[in-house]
Amino acid sequence: YFFEAIARSILIADLDCTMVGECALTSDRHEISSLRCPPGRGRILDPPSMLGCFTCQPGSFQVLKAANASCLRCPKQTAVCNTTHVIMQPGYMVEATANLSNMSVMSPVVDVNKTYACPNAAACPGGQLSYQSQSSMCAVGYVGRACIWPAAGYASSDAAPLRxxxxxxxxxxxxxxxxxxxxxxxxxxxxxxxxxxxxxxxxxxxxxxxxxxxxxxxxxxxxxxxxxxxxxxxxxxxxxxxxxxxxxxxxxxxxxxxxxxxxxxxxxxxxxxxxxxxxxxxxxxxxxxxxxxxxxxxxxxxxxxxxxxxxxxxxxxxxxxxxxxxxxxxPSEEEATFIGDLAPGESMVxxxxxxxxxxxxxxxxxxxxxxxxxxxxxxxxxxxxxxxxxxxxxxxxxxxxxxxxxxxxxxxxxxxxxxxxxxxxxxxxxxxxxxxxxxxxxxxxxxxxxxxxxxxxxxxxxxxxxxxxxxxxxxxxxxxxxxxxxxxxxxxxx
Known part of the structure; x- marks a missing residue:
């Protein structure tokens, strides 16, 4: 379904377009504090007089029903990335909240297009980002960026420091x-x-x-x-x-x-x-x-x-x-190199x-x-x-x-x-x-x-x-x- 509204001025506090495929609002002046789009669609202002929820372009995705959610660039090292699903390749992960279906704001997933290489490939089985079928980025027992920290009740094995x-x-x-x-x-x-x-x-x-x-x-x-x-x-x-x-x-x-x-x-x-x-x-x-x-x-x-x-x-x-x-x-190009137990600011000598x-x-x-x-x-x-x-x-x-x-x-x-x-x-x-x-x-x-x-x-x-x-x-x-x-x-x- 497609919903479209045309007027000289549109003032709406909260507009929910999650029940339609796309929606478009065209006006000379529009003030919409909260625009909710369905997964696979993002808030787009193009041209300046048109605001609405439009299908994400190839190479981008949107997996929330949050307010003012926009399409995000697909992260690197993905096995699948379409408008509504992101599946990472084994050995890589992105940071994401445990349950996207309950998210009401965009901020927790803004950085999901930053890919982290897991030093222990087995710790990152290839997680999935999706509105309803999300799977964890880290294997059981692993948490944190690049899955390099043990979860509660787990510890490093005697075989390797990151296992x-x-x-x-x-x-x-x-x-x-x-x-x-x-x-x-x-x-x-x-x-x-x-x-x-x-x-x-x-x-x-x-x-x-x-x-x-x-x-x-x-x-x-x-x-x-x-x-x-x-x-x-x-x-x-x-x-x-x-x-x-x-x-x-x-x-x-x-x-x-x-x-x-x-x-x-x-x-x-x-x-x-x-x-x-x-x-x-x-x-x-x-x-x-x-x-x-x-x-x-x-x-x-x-x-x-x-x-x-x-x-x-x-x-x-x-x-x-x-x-x-x-x-x-x-873990990533932007991250500093981790060395053993070296604490931030500690002298390497x-x-x-x-x-x-x-x-x-x-x-x-x-x-x-x-x-x-x-x-x-x-x-x-x-x-x-x-x-x-x-x-x-x-x-x-x-x-x-x-x-x-x-x-x-x-x-x-x-x-x-x-x-x-x-x-x-x-x-x-x-x-x-x-x-x-x-x-x-x-x-x-x-x-x-x-x-x-x-x-x-x-x-x-x-x-x-x-x-x-x-x-x-x-x-x-x-x-x-x-x-x-x-x-x-x-x-x-x-």
């Missing part, structure tokens, strides 16, 4: 979570300790092979999680998706890293009652159990043995947690110095302690020296340190360049680290048995190629998605 999990709501649930986090560290430390204490001069082939495969699993896990962020993973059936997630979780736990479903921040929040858990709080909380285990084993056995076992078990994951302070992302000093201390103390343990040991060699040197030639007795430093570097890179934010940078740096290790193994061949040198070289070659192939796969997926989106837009335009 949130639901915290237990009961005391029993919190106790079980705390017990799991402690038992996980205790079991890993106990297994490693018994392996070291039982070390003999002749190394078992199974132990060397397991060590090599676990190192390879680190790279495999990184590449798997990058693929898991893409559409290929989302198209898997439920059983396959849960199976692959369980495999990734098992690899993380076997390496002593936090799984995606656990959050030490939930425990800290319950104990301290603070609304915001800093990265340093999580770092120190994650360090408590390892430090206590090292102290206990030092009292029961040998301090050097305890330190070697403790650094090998826990130092890579602690490096990854410290590197969370370097995580940087920019004072923010980064403690983090860099901590990481430098980790690497320096590890290199010094491991090299000293091997160099000063005399016959009969203590168990911890036998454990780290028995598989290698005498001139490369401390070569196990290379594997530990490699794990620390990979954990640091994975922490500073999360999969959800910088997948390509993560894969490229991972490949570079493995390339240096590959060159070292090709030149030095540190194992006593040449078969182990060949196997390690083969695994490293596969490890170098996997990130490169993953980058190509992700790039191809993104290119195909962009082409498909362009074809859809052209089809709609026609």
């Amino acid at each position: 949130f999990v639901q915290c237990p709501t009961s005391r029993l649930g919190l106790l079980l979570l705390s017990a799991f986090l402690i038992v996980k560290d205790v079991l890993l430390f106990a297994i490693s300790s018994f392996s070291v204490l039982g070390a003999k001069a002749e190394s078992k082939e199974s132990g060397v092979l397991l060590n090599q495969l676990m190192s390879f699993a680190t790279v495999n896990s990184i590449c798997f999680m990058v693929i898991a962020q893409r559409d290929v993973y989302q198209q898997l059936n439920g059983f396959a998706e849960h199976f692959l997630f369980s495999c990734g979780l098992a690899m993380d736990l076997a390496r002593g890293q936090g799984g995606g479903g656990t959050s030490i921040a939930c425990v800290i929040h319950a104990i301290l009652g603070t609304d915001y858990v800093t990265l340093w709080m999580r770092f120190f909380a994650a360090s408590l159990t390892p430090v206590m285990l090292i102290i206990i084993l030092s009292c029961l056995q040998d301090p050097w043995l305890a330190f070697i076992v403790g650094t090998n078990c826990f130092l890579p994951s602690l490096c990854g947690r410290a590197a969370w302070h370097f995580v940087a992302y920019k 004072s923010y980064f110095i403690p983090v860099i000093a901590t990481l430098m201390c980790f690497f320096a103390v590890t290199i010094w302690s491991w090299m000293r343990a091997v160099s000063v040991a005399k016959a009969p060699l203590p168990p911890h020296v036998l454990y780290i040197s028995r598989a290698y030639k005498s001139e490369h007795a401390g070569w196990e340190l290379e594997r530990l430093l490699r794990k620390m570097l990979l954990a640091l890179i994975q922490g500073a360049f999360p999969i959800t934010i910088h997948p390509v940078s993560l894969l490229a740096l991972t490949s570079i680290v493995l390339m240096f290790s590959l060159v070292a193994y090709l030149k030095l061949k540190p194992y006593k048995k040449d078969a182990f040198n060949q196997l390690e070289t083969l695994l490293l070659m596969i490890g170098v190629s996997m990130p490169i192939l993953t980058i190509m796969s992700v790039g191809m997926t993104l290119m195909m998605g962009a082409v498909a989106a362009a074809m859809i837009r052209d089809h709609r335009r026609d």
Whole structure:
């Protein structure tokens, strides 16, 4: 329906045109304080003598029945944008009120054409703006611009700083979570300790092979999680998706890293009652159990043995947690860059110095302690020296340190360049680290048995190629998605 009124002068306090398709008022003088238009139509004054509700032009939309609502420009990165509907592409969002059907003024949606890129693409499933069928821009557990803040009852997971999990709501649930986090560290430390204490001069082939495969699993896990962020993973059936997630979780736990479903921040929040858990709080909380285990084993056995076992078990994951302070992302072109816990106005020098000093201390103390343990040991060699040197030639007795430093570097890179934010940078740096290790193994061949040198070289070659192939796969997926989106837009335009 179309409603039209023509007069010399039109004075109306409140005109409701929501029951008609379009309405037009033509007069030399008009004063209309409130003009309500139906969704898909906006208040337009064109020419100066004509005021009314007219259908929004292509590339604009209007989803309110609010007073004096005008058509707004479609935001960027939309999957669908017509006069009455806006659906964002996954990984992007716009700010919007929870219920547009109850809005009586235009101001809460004026900025909806400002698009925010979500650093965790899974947090933004592709929300919908519509008068009656609106869906949330953020996934369950995520709130705020770019969906970077946890909702009430949620906290950052131990797997990544911008991935949130639901915290237990009961005391029993919190106790079980705390017990799991402690038992996980205790079991890993106990297994490693018994392996070291039982070390003999002749190394078992199974132990060397397991060590090599676990190192390879680190790279495999990184590449798997990058693929898991893409559409290929989302198209898997439920059983396959849960199976692959369980495999990734098992690899993380076997390496002593936090799984995606656990959050030490939930425990800290319950104990301290603070609304915001800093990265340093999580770092120190994650360090408590390892430090206590090292102290206990030092009292029961040998301090050097305890330190070697403790650094090998826990130092890579602690490096990854410290590197969370370097995580940087920019939600939009107009927004400032977010960096870890850096507060607005805080000096970047004072923010980064403690983090860099901590990481430098980790690497320096590890290199010094491991090299000293091997160099000063005399016959009969203590168990911890036998454990780290028995598989290698005498001139490369401390070569196990290379594997530990490699794990620390990979954990640091994975922490500073999360999969959800910088997948390509993560894969490229991972490949570079493995390339240096590959060159070292090709030149030095540190194992006593040449078969182990060949196997390690083969695994490293596969490890170098996997990130490169993953980058190509992700790039191809993104290119195909962009082409498909362009074809859809052209089809709609026609």
